[in-house]
Amino acid sequence: xxxxxxxxxxxxxxxxxxxxxxxxxxxxxxxxxxxxxxxxxxxxxxxxxxxxxxxxxxxxxxxxxxxxxxxxxxxxxxxxxxxxxxxxxxxxxxxxxxxxxxxxxxxxxxxxxxxxxxxxxxxxxxxxxxxxxxxxxxxxxxxxxxxxxxxxxxxxxxxxxxxxxxxxxxxxxxxxxxxxxxxxxxxxxxxxxxxxxxxxxxxxxxxxxxxxxxxxxxxxxxxxxxxxxxxxxxxxxxxxxxxxxxxxxxxxxxxxxxxxxxxxxxxxxxxxxxxxxxxxxxxxxxxxxxxxxxxxxxxxxxxxxxxxxxxxxxxxxxxxxxx
Amino acid sequence: xxxxxxxxxxxxxxxxxxxxxxxxxxxxxxxxxxxxxxxxxxxxxxxxxxxxxxxxxxxxxxxxxxxxxxxxxxxxxxxxxxxxxxxxxxxxxxxxxxxxxxxxxxxxxxxxxxxxxxxxxxxxxxxxxxxxxxxxxxxxxxxxxxxxxxxxxxxxxxxxxxxxxxxxxxxxxxxxxxxxxxxxxxxxxxxxxxxxxxxxxxxxxxxxxxxxxxxxxxxxxxxxxxxxxxxxxxxxxxxxxxxxxxxxxxxxxxxxxxxxxxxxxxxxxxxxxxxxxxx
Numbered sequence: 204x205x206x207x208x209x210x211x212x213x214x215x216x217x218x219x220x221x222x223x224x225x226x227x228x229x230x231x232x233x234x235x236x237x238x239x240x241x242x243x244x245x246x247x248x249x250x251x252x253x254x255x256x257x258x259x260x261x262x263x264x265x266x267x268x269x270x271x272x273x274x275x276x277x278x279x280x281x282x283x284x285x286x287x288x289x290x291x292x293x294x295x296x297x298x299x300x301x302x303x304x305x306x307x308x309x310x311x312x313x314x315x316x317x318x319x320x321x322x323x324x325x326x327x328x329x330x331x332x333x334x335x336x337x338x339x340x341x342x343x344x345x346x347x348x349x350x351x352x353x354x355x356x357x358x359x360x361x362x363x364x365x366x367x368x369x370x371x372x373x374x375x376x377x378x379x380x381x382x383x384x385x386x387x388x389x390x391x392x393x394x395x396x397x398x399x400x401x402x403x404x405x406x407x408x409x410x411x412x413x414x415x416x417x418x419x420x421x422x423x424x425x426x427x428x429x430x431x432x433x434x435x436x437x438x439x440x441x442x443x444x445x446x447x448x449x450x451x452x453x454x455x456x457x458x459x460x461x462x463x464x465x466x467x468x469x470x471x472x473x474x475x476x477x478x479x480x481x482x483x484x485x486x487x488x489x490x491x492x493x494x495x496x497x498x499x500x501x502x503x504x505x506x507x508x509x510x511x512x513x514x515x516x517x518x519x520x521x522x523x524x525x526x
Numbered sequence: 527x528x529x530x531x532x533x534x535x536x537x538x539x540x541x542x543x544x545x546x547x548x549x550x551x552x553x554x555x556x557x558x559x560x561x562x563x564x565x566x567x568x569x570x571x572x573x574x575x576x577x578x579x580x581x582x583x584x585x586x587x588x589x590x591x592x593x594x595x596x597x598x599x600x601x602x603x604x605x606x607x608x609x610x611x612x613x614x615x616x617x618x619x620x621x622x623x624x625x626x627x628x629x630x631x632x633x634x635x636x637x638x639x640x641x642x643x644x645x646x647x648x649x650x651x652x653x654x655x656x657x658x659x660x661x662x663x664x665x666x667x668x669x670x671x672x673x674x675x676x677x678x679x680x681x682x683x684x685x686x687x688x689x690x691x692x693x694x695x696x697x698x699x700x701x702x703x704x705x706x707x708x709x710x711x712x713x714x715x716x717x718x719x720x721x722x723x724x725x726x727x728x729x730x731x732x733x734x735x736x737x738x739x740x741x742x743x744x745x746x747x748x749x750x751x752x753x754x755x756x757x758x759x760x761x762x763x764x765x766x767x768x769x770x771x772x773x774x775x776x777x778x779x780x781x782x783x784x785x786x787x788x789x790x791x792x793x794x795x796x797x798x799x800x801x802x803x804x805x
Contacts, residue, residue, distance in 0.1 A: 276704070277701070290699070292717055303708075351706065
C-alpha cells in the first residue's frame with residue numbers, strides 16, 4: 204500500500220476573492236481512501252478539481268504515478284471524478300452513459316458489454332442498462348456515476364461529496380458499499396466531504412483543511428484523539444473547551460467522568476440530563492462554563508438536575524492561547 | 527333540430543355545462559370559421575360576395591394556380607430560402623447562444639436585450655433603412671439579401687430559445703464528459719448539443735416557418751428578382767378572385783402543418799418558454 208500514487212507539491216491556487224489553496228503538500232498512497240474534510244470555502248473541492256484537471260494551478264506540481272500532469276487536460280488524466288449531482292447524461296441510457304468513455308477509448312464492443320455487465324453486477328444494479336437516468340433514484344444515479352468512473356480503471360478516483368444530496372439512510376448504505384468496493388478493487392480514492400462523521404467512517408486518512416491550508420493529516424483515530432489545534436478539535440466530534448489561566452483544555456464528553464462523592468478535581472452543578480439511547484448527555488455548570496459529559500444510562504439514574512457533582516478528565520488536550 | 531333548442535339544452539345540461547358548451551362553441555367558431563371558410567372558398571368555382579355558400583363547387587382554381595409557373599417556382603424558392611435561412615441562422619446563433627449561456631462578460635444583458643430590438647421596431651421602418659445599406663453593398667434583389675432579412679427577423683428566437691436550453695445543462699454534465707475522456711469538441715457534439723436539441727429544434731421550426739411566411743422584407747429586398755410564396759400571395763390576392771387566394775393560402779398552410787406535425791414532440795410549453803428569460 205505504501206507507494207505514493209499521487210503527490211501534490213507546493214500546490215497553490217488563489218481566486219480573486221481570496222479563496223483557494225496555498226502551498227499544499229500531500230501524498231496519496233495506493234489503495235487508500237484519503238478524505239479532504241473542512242467547512243465550505245476551505246479549498247477542499249478546489250484541491251480535488253486541481254487533481255481532476257478542472258482547475259489550473261498558479262504554482263506547484265501534481266504528480267500521478269510519478270508523472271507531472273499539470274499541463275494535461277481533464278480528458279488526458281488518469282483520474283475519474285464523481286460530482287455531487289448531475290453526473291449522468293439524461294439523453295443517454297444507463298448503458299450508453301457507462302459505455303461513453305470506453306467507446307472514446309475505442310474498446311471493442313463485446314469487451315465494453317462484458318465490462319459493463321460485471322460492473323453492474325458488482326454494484327447490484329443489473330437490469331438497469333436500458334433505463335434512463337430519470338428513471339433511477341438519486342442513490343442509484345450516484346452508483347451508476349461511480350460505476351462509470353470505475354470502468355475506466357482510473358489511477359485515482361475523485362469523489363466530490365457524492366452522497367451529500369442523498370437522504371441519511373441511503374448515505375450510510377452507500378458509504379459502506381463504497382468502502383467494500385474500494386477494498387475489493389484496491390483503488391485509490393480521494394474523497395471530499397464536509398461531514399465529519401462520513402470522513403471518520405470512510406477514511407484511512409483524513410486531511411482537515413482550514414482556509415486553503417492543511418490543518419492536520421492523520422488517521423481518523425489520530426485526528427479524533429490528538430487534534431493538533433483547537434480548530435481541528437472543534438471540527439471533529441464533540442468537544443468541551445474548559446478555559447484555564449494560560450489556555451484551554453479540550454476534552455471529549457466521553458472522557459469526562461462524574462465521580463462519586465467529592466473525589467473529582469472539578470466541581471460543578473448539573474444543569475440538565477438528556478437520555479440519548481444507550482447513554483445520557485449530562486450538562487454540568489463548572490465555574491460558569493458548560494461542560495458536557497456522556498454517562499452510561501444506568502449511571503445516569505443516580506443523577507438529577509441541580510445536583511452538585513465532581514468530575515475528572517480522563518484524557519484531554521491542552522492548547523495555549525492563540526493556538 | 528328540436529334537441530338543439532337552447533331552452534331544452536339549458537335544462538338538459540344544467541347551467542354550468544350549458545355555459546361551458548356555449549363558450550366552447552363560440553370559441554370554435556371564432557377559431558376555425560375563417561379556416562373553414564378558406565377551405566370552402568378554395569373548392570369553389572364561382573363565388574359572389576353576399577352569399578355565404580359558394581354558388582358552384584369545383585377544382586377550377588386549383589388547376590389555375592397549379593398551372594401558373596411563377597407560383598410553382600415561388601414555392602420552390604420559398605423552401606430553398608427557408609432551408610438556407612434556417613441553416614445559416616443555426617450556424618450563427620447556436621454558438622452565440624452557447625457563449626451567452628456559459629460565459630459572464632460585460633454587456634451580456636445589453637447584448638441579449640439588443641436581439642429584442644429588431645422585433646421592437648416597426649418592421650417597415652427597419653426594412654427601409656436596411657434597404658439603404660443593402661443598396662450600398664449591392665444586396666438588393668439578391669438571394670443573400672433575402673436570407674439576411676429573414677435571419678434578422680428570427681435572430682431573437684434563435685438565440686434565446688437555444689440559450690435557455692443550453693443553460694439547463696449543468697456544468698457537471700459537461701465536465702463529467704471531459705473527465706471520461708471527451709475533448710471539448712466531442713463534449714459539445716455528444717453531450718451539450720443533444721441535450722439542447724429540443725430548444726434548438728423549436729427555434730429552427732420558428733425560423734423555418736417564419737421564413738416561409740415572411741413577405742414584407744422579401745418584397746422590399748428581393749422584388750422582382752426573388753419571389754417566394756408569401757410575396758406571390760400579394761399578387762394573387764390583388765389580381766385574382768378570393769377563391770384563387772384561398773387555394774394558394776391552403777398550399778401555404780401545408781408545409782407549416784407538416785413541420786408542426788413532424789416535430790410535435792418537441793413543441794411543448796417547456797421548451798418554448800423555458801428559453802425566454804433575461805438573466
